[in-house]
Amino acid sequence: MPIIQLKQLTKKYKDAIVVNNLEFSVKDGEFFALLGENGAGKTTLISMLCGILAPTNGDAILLGESILSNVEKIKPKINISPQETAIATNLTVRENLEFIAGIYGSSKREAKIKASEMLELFHLTEKEKAKAKTLSGGMQRRLNLAMGLITNPQIFFLDEPTLGLDVRSRRELWGNLAKLKGKTTIILTTHYLEEAEELADCICILQRGSLKALGTVDELKQQTNAESFEEAFLAICDGEVDVYA
Numbered sequence: 713m714p715i716i717q718l719k720q721l722t723k724k725y726k727d728a729i730v731v732n733n734l735e736f737s738v739k740d741g742e743f744f745a746l747l748g749e750n751g752a753g754k755t756t757l758i759s760m761l762c763g764i765l766a767p768t769n770g771d772a773i774l775l776g777e778s779i780l781s782n783v784e785k786i787k788p789k790i791n792i793s794p795q796e797t798a799i800a801t802n803l804t805v806r807e808n809l810e811f812i813a814g815i816y817g818s819s820k821r822e823a824k825i826k827a828s829e830m831l832e833l834f835h836l837t838e839k840e841k842a843k844a845k846t847l848s849g850g851m852q853r854r855l856n857l858a859m860g861l862i863t864n865p866q867i868f869f870l871d872e873p874t875l876g877l878d879v880r881s882r883r884e885l886w887g888n889l890a891k892l893k894g895k896t897t898i899i900l901t902t903h904y905l906e907e908a909e910e911l912a913d914c915i916c917i918l919q920r921g922s923l924k925a926l927g928t929v930d931e932l933k934q935q936t937n938a939e940s941f942e943e944a945f946l947a948i949c950d951g952e953v954d955v956y957a
């Protein structure tokens with residue numbers, strides 16, 4: 713059974729259809745890259761799947777439950793690292809982590825242990841006592857990701873996690889994400905195509921809210937006769953081809 717199944721999922725603002733009748737599914741454990749140019753509808757789609765935004769039409773089934781009727785059952789099992797970082801700036805780095813772990817049901821002791829693990833994984837141990845507002849932008853993003861992962865989500869949504877990270881941090885983050893492969897289902901949006909190319913099992917391309925392509929990097933390249941993934945991506949976004957492998 714797919715872990716996520718979209719059923720004619722649609723979001724409209726007045727006359728503008730920003731997510732248009734989407735129907736596709738994501739397999740358990742899949743690393744799923746959601747791509748598309750600015751305004752394609754990626755963040756809107758993710759917000760609906762996480763129960764932050766109500767669809768105008770359609771539904772999605774996550775972990776067997778509907779986002780329309782049972783979103784409260786879904787929420788504890790998923791997490792999101794949003795495009796706009798969502799950290800408590802007046803708490804320290806460690807306090808942010810322990811706070812989130814606590815909300816998701818960890819005991820104080822467990823929260824401490826998990827926070828230490830995350831600090832190490834994201835190279836933030838040195839900063840554990842610093843107020844989050846004093847971190848650099850890239851460090852705030854890393855903290856934001858650690859706060860997502862500390863809850864052991866079955867589905868982890870990452871909306872442009874590498875935006876603003878320096879080259880080394882981005883590479884390290886890719887390494888961290890690669891380690892999660894197969895353990896957690898990951899839905900990733902990014903404008904770095906090489907990131908999707910390196911990590912994703914399945915690529916989904918949206919254009920103006922509609923599904924334009926779904927398949928592996930190789931399938932998309934083959935079907936657009938492209939030399940590179942970037943060439944394939946641009947051809948698909950230009951509307952030259954729809955690719956459903």
Ligand SMILES: Nc1ncnc2c1ncn2[C@@H]1O[C@H](COP(=O)(O)OP(=O)(O)OP(=O)(O)O)[C@@H](O)[C@H]1O
Nearest residue numbers: 725728730748749750751752753754755756757795
């Ligand atoms: N509250 C809103 N009211 C009206 N239009 C909205 C609203 N929120 C988003 N939109 C529109 O929906 C479309 C999709 O926006 P969305 O943020 O989902 O795009 P995105 O694919 O995440 O883009 P980016 O790559 O820039 O993050 C855009 O045209 C945007 O202007």
Ligand SMILES: [Mg+2]
Nearest residue numbers: 754755756795
């Ligand atoms: Mg976005």
